[in-house]
Amino acid sequence: MYPLNMKINWFKYSAPMNFYPLAGKLIPIFWLLAIALIGLGLYWGFFKTADILNDQKQYYRIIYVHVASAWMAMWLYAVMVAWAMIGLIFNTRLSFMMASATAVTGTVMTVIALVTGAIWGKTSWGTWWDWDPKLTTFLILLFIYIGYIALQSAIDDTRRSDKASALLALVGLAIVPVIYYAVNCPDPNECASLHQESSLKRVESNILIGMLVTTLGFWMYSFATILMRARNIILERERNTSWVSKLEEVNR
Amino acid sequence: MKPRNKRIIFVVLALVMVGAASALISKAMKGNLAYLHTPEEVLTGKVPKGSTFRLGGLVKEGSFKRSETELEARFVVTDNRGNEITVVTNKILPDLFKEGKSQVSRGKMGDDGLFYADEVLAKHDSEYMPAELKDVLDKEHMRAPANVDGSEIKAMTGQKS
Structure with missing residues (x-):
């Protein structure tokens, strides 16, 4: 491709025409990484860790999926806002497309975190759901994601819908630090929540490995699905351009 | 002023306000009364x-x-x-x-x-320690260290590697 001494022009890929084939090449790589890392992380989590913890039994192992999806749900929101801000400032078409592609994967991660959390909550706390600060703010995150997607598809003019939904995403960013910090207090007497403190300080290292590797795998999965969705959005929005009409997959 | 600079200022101002809102919500939720x-x-x-x-x-x-x-x-x-x-x-x-x-x-x-x-x-806390390891540590009147090396745990719990 490029000789090593040649500078890569990154801005080249901000054009959908150049980004489309690049994304197509990257997607299989991210899928492979995702399958390998999620497989390794879950294998480690299920077979290399203790069956019984100090207070929890086997069911604690849902942590590998729960923590990974919850982290990705919050992280993808930040990524989505970053794309939306770049779009607002530089008026680049591709950034808005990336933002809306990220929103759907973020929503999926939020739903996985809520569902696995409910299952875990039923077995350990004794309830599927409680209006605890962490759970409630996480539900609000889901609604913001859905609101973003709804707003985007409610306005027909893509330029306007991109800007309106980007603003919504920016305002909604306020909830992410709240989810992360609001219920974190070290004293169990004072902790005004049912959800535990989010801390990795007292996690045994094999459990930590399972959690971190699975999270990395979820991240690669997010890359793969976001790029796939971005390619679809590009095709849809640029369908009247000449480069799209020349694509092999369009003319089949 | 160039339109792009105006947009940058707008986005930065919005971010500052969002940050302030976030800090205020967090502060309000620290109070026990919320839950x-x-x-x-x-x-x-x-x-x-x-x-x-x-x-x-x-x-x-x-x-x-x-x-x-x-x-x-x-x-x-x-x-x-x-x-x-x-x-x-x-x-x-x-x-x-x-x-x-x-x-x-x-x-x-x-x-x-x-x-x-x-x-x-x-409630359960944020401690994820194998039960056997915790017993060993308690007997030695030690607090569990922040990050225990995996090999020690395997040795203590008799886990196969």
Whole structure:
């Protein structure tokens, strides 16, 4: 491709025409990484860790999926806002497309975190759901994601819908630090929540490995699905351009 | 001013405001009132009489008693600072409910000074340590180190590598 001494022009890929084939090449790589890392992380989590913890039994192992999806749900929101801000400032078409592609994967991660959390909550706390600060703010995150997607598809003019939904995403960013910090207090007497403190300080290292590797795998999965969705959005929005009409997959 | 610079200023200002909003929400949620009341708040009369609320605290060691004829169970919720309230419930207790551990129960104060709970939930902390390792550490009167090397755990728990 490029000789090593040649500078890569990154801005080249901000054009959908150049980004489309690049994304197509990257997607299989991210899928492979995702399958390998999620497989390794879950294998480690299920077979290399203790069956019984100090207070929890086997069911604690849902942590590998729960923590990974919850982290990705919050992280993808930040990524989505970053794309939306770049779009607002530089008026680049591709950034808005990336933002809306990220929103759907973020929503999926939020739903996985809520569902696995409910299952875990039923077995350990004794309830599927409680209006605890962490759970409630996480539900609000889901609604913001859905609101973003709804707003985007409610306005027909893509330029306007991109800007309106980007603003919504920016305002909604306020909830992410709240989810992360609001219920974190070290004293169990004072902790005004049912959800535990989010801390990795007292996690045994094999459990930590399972959690971190699975999270990395979820991240690669997010890359793969976001790029796939971005390619679809590009095709849809640029369908009247000449480069799209020349694509092999369009003319089949 | 170039339109792009205007847009940058707009986005930065929006970010600052979002940050401020976030800080204010976080601060508001730090207060216990958002979710549960401690035994101290209940005993000092900060909770309106007859209202349904959540009572949070530790289950006092040795305080759990089950009725011999009925489903009823009683235990004392404490904040480890001498503020204690007796909880009465006839609901199923969760798996993690244990003396010395945190719980959150929802219900009302009765006129007799007992807390009648419709629901008792157990909390669990952010500690993920194998049970055997914890026993070893407790015996040696050590606190579990922040990050224990995996090989030590395997040696202690007899786990195959």
